[in-house]
Ligand SMILES: Nc1ncnc2c1ncn2[C@@H]1O[C@H](COP(=O)(O)OP(=O)(O)O)[C@@H](O)[C@H]1O
């Protein structure tokens with residue numbers, strides 16, 4: 001296979017520019033995530049790749065081969081939806097075989113392919129069951145098996161884990177990532193959850209109001225956000241004037257809470273600032289400590305484990321931060 005090329009793609013609904021001049025190339029075998037807040041155009045872009053939504057302008061290619069005018073079933077794409085879209089009256093087997101029906105695969109061969117797809121998602125032996133006999137996680141696996149059984153070149157996922165509870169989301173996302181890598185299939189994955197995106201993706205495209213805000217590997221977007229929007233969407237951050245941190249330049253910077261420590265526990269060379277504690281929140285593995293600087297600027301700090309000293313709101317403290325972790329924002 002080949003890269004997926006999205007070139008100048010736009011789509012409006014009435015006056016809403018749902019997807020606005022998007023250019024992207026997804027490499028073969030890549031786990032690529034469209035991340036952004038609700039309404040930013042993720043589903044619309046995914047549906048245009050799948051063939052469920054027409055483009056107003058631009059084109060989509062698999063390598064040299066233009067696909068945006070092909071009907072959905074001729075695009076060699078499997079899609080997994082948020083609500084599973086499993087047929088309640090069919091067995092697991094019937095659901096997975098559904099995608100093969102249109103392709104006129106002989107019954108013996110179809111049965112073999114269904115078994116193979118169920119084994120891939122750890123559901124071997126579940127073929128005779130009905131959807132109501134399965135858990136949410138198992139239903140989502142049926143949906144994945146149904147997408148995989150046609151042996152697509154590309155798998156699309158639209159918020160596939162949002163109906164599952166928090167613990168299951170964490171284990172299923174690792175499962176999806178492992179399956180995608182073992183099959184070597186190209187995946188485009190949609191989520192509004194920054195942590196989920198960071199955990200599974202080779203690269204992320206952060207979207208905002210129909211446009212691409214930033215594209216890159218998770219760590220790069222986290223460490224070097226290109227805009228205020230990117231800095232704030234990719235986890236908690238401090239957006240402050242450099243002058244408030246005791247630095248000369250009058251620019252806005254992003255400083256992640258984990259780049260701060262108490263001065264007495266910080267490495268030599270970190271910049272020190274005086275602050276007053278306003279709130280302490282012990283979350284188990286980390287403790288969040290909110291403070292304000294002398295000029296009133298709020299500063300959030302996150303420490304691994306609890307602080308060594310006893311601490312209460314109102315305490316005057318000396319903080320320090322790693323200047324190498326400052327990102328200057330445009
Ligand atoms: N079929 C549609 N008709 C009208 N407006 C739509 C339709 N689909 C999406 N939109 C609008 O397009 C924008 C992007 O929607 P969507 O792609 O679903 O965003 P996301 O998946 O990021 O939440 C939203 O403002 C949404 O209301």
Ligand SMILES: [Mg+2]
Nearest residue numbers: 039042043044
């Ligand atoms: Mg959506």
